[in-house]
Amino acid sequence: MGRAEDEVVSLTSELIQIDSQNTGELATTTGEAEAAAYVDAKLREVGYETEVIESGAPGRHNVFARLKGADPERPALLVHGHLDVVPFDESEWSVHPLSGSVQDGYVWGRGAVDMKDMDAMILALARQFAAEGTVPPRDLVFAFLADEEAGGAYGSHWLAENRPDLFEGCTEALGEVGGFSLTLGEDVRVYPVMTAEKSIAWMRLRVRSRPGHGSMIHDENAVTILAEAVARLGRHRFPLVLTESVQGFFDEITTLTGIEFPTDSAAALDGAVAKLGGVARVVGATTRDTANPTMLSAGYKANVIPSVAEATIDCRVLPGRQEAFERELDEILGPDVEREWIRNLQAVETSFDGELVDVMTRAVQEEDPQAHTLPYMMSGGTDAKAFEKLGMRCFGFAPLRLPPDLDFTALFHGIDERVPVDALQFGTRVLEKILRRC
Numbered sequence: 001m002g003r004a005e006d007e008v009v010s011l012t013s014e015l016i017q018i019d020s021q022n023t024g025e026l027a028t029t030t031g032e033a034e035a036a037a038y039v040d041a042k043l044r045e046v047g048y049e050t051e052v053i054e055s056g057a058p059g060r061h062n063v064f065a066r067l068k069g070a071d072p073e074r075p076a077l078l079v080h081g082h083l084d085v086v087p088f089d090e091s092e093w094s095v096h097p098l099s100g101s102v103q104d105g106y107v108w109g110r111g112a113v114d115m116k117d118m119d120a121m122i123l124a125l126a127r128q129f130a131a132e133g134t135v136p137p138r139d140l141v142f143a144f145l146a147d148e149e150a151g152g153a154y155g156s157h158w159l160a161e162n163r164p165d166l167f168e169g170c171t172e173a174l175g176e177v178g179g180f181s182l183t184l185g186e187d188v189r190v191y192p193v194m195t196a197e198k199s200i201a202w203m204r205l206r207v208r209s210r211p212g213h214g215s216m217i218h219d220e221n222a223v224t225i226l227a228e229a230v231a232r233l234g235r236h237r238f239p240l241v242l243t244e245s246v247q248g249f250f251d252e253i254t255t256l257t258g259i260e261f262p263t264d265s266a267a268a269l270d271g272a273v274a275k276l277g278g279v280a281r282v283v284g285a286t287t288r289d290t291a292n293p294t295m296l297s298a299g300y301k302a303n304v305i306p307s308v309a310e311a312t313i314d315c316r317v318l319p320g321r322q323e324a325f326e327r328e329l330d331e332i333l334g335p336d337v338e339r340e341w342i343r344n345l346q347a348v349e350t351s352f353d354g355e356l357v358d359v360m361t362r363a364v365q366e367e368d369p370q371a372h373t374l375p376y377m378m379s380g381g382t383d384a385k386a387f388e389k390l391g392m393r394c395f396g397f398a399p400l401r402l403p404p405d406l407d408f409t410a411l412f413h414g415i416d417e418r419v420p421v422d423a424l425q426f427g428t429r430v431l432e433k434i435l436r437r438c
């Protein structure tokens with residue numbers, strides 16, 4: 001085997017070739033075991049004593065390995081990636097999404113940026129460190145996980161609840177989604193470090209009322225009451241609230257570029273955020289809570305007024321806002337609408353400071369002198385939600401130096417997902433420095 005930087009491209013490619021689509025259904029999500037077996041074999045080949053754990057259902061496999069550090073007194077660092085990917089429609093792609101083909105300077109395929117790229121970097125470095133006998137400053141726990149793309153019930157959350165021993169001593173975690181460069185102006189590149197995530201809160205609304213005949217006067221129709229509440233909620237704009245991570249992001253961009261982020265109105269702030277390009281999609285959603293109606297169901301016959309009508313709402317709530325958000329919800333929905341959480345994975349946030357942040361910043365600046373790091377919040381969610389419950393500070397930093405014109409955020413779960421070969425090698429060099437100094 002070669003050094004990590006040489007091996008990372010073929011590892012990424014081979015991981016992409018393993019079909020580990022997570023459909024969200026147990027019966028059809030079957031490829032994680034094969035991906036885990038691949039990673040396990042690669043780790044065992046260089047001498048790791050690995051553990052492969054099934055997390056709550058057959059075939060949901062996770063791989064763990066620990067590399068002992070020089071100082072057993074220091075807490076361990078969890079370095080994690082997920083092995084599952086979201087489904088795809090191959091007819092929309094210009095290469096087969098499972099090809100892992102290397103062409104035009106990119107590795108192509110589902111998972112190229114989310115997140116078999118980072119899996120491959122972690123795996124390549126774990127292999128290099130073992131092969132050359134590297135002892136990191138503290139214990140490194142390498143974790144390759146199932147089920148992130150469906151929320152981690154059969155992955156990180158199961159493991160955190162049932163096998164906390166795997167994470168013994170871990171006080172910090174390094175995973176997705178951050179570290180990709182954004183080019184602002186001529187020669188400023190920022191590498192956002194994910195320090196926060198909104199919640200994932202799926203809510204069911206239900207109105208129960210008097211059923212009746214569709215031909216008669218009826219002023220307590222469940223469908224009408226629900227539809228009015230859904231429309232009020234769907235059109236509601238929650239207040240601007242800038243948490244520490246989002247404020248830190250804006251402040252650093254202002255310092256570097258002069259772009260101001262006025263907070264006197266949502267429209268003014270959105271206008272400024274739009275200047276950031278593709279990443280505006282993510283950043284814009286982190287300045288307020290959102291509640292988007294996504295499903296409706298009621299009735300079974302055209303002339304029967306049903307007794308129940310239901311809707312599903314996808315809510316994403318900022319750290320620290322849950323109580324205020326629910327108060328606001330109740331005011332909007334009114335007394336006739338029942339609500340319950342189908343899933344509610346809490347928001348997380350940590351501060352952008354400390355030794356690990358300094359190490360990340362120095363490592364990326366040594367490889368890219370124009371680099372600046374800054375905190376940011378993800379509008380979605382990752383396995384960090386499970387690890388935060390175990391008391392870890394969670395950071396998302398999968399370093400990639402990207403071409404300025406690449407719309408990177410569109411590649412996440414997108415068509416023609418691909419990662420530049422030189423970005424993978426860059427990322428491996430940065431991650432190597434981080435893990436050697438952490």
Ligand SMILES: [Zn+2]
Pocket residue numbers: 082114115148176
């Ligand atoms: Zn991911």
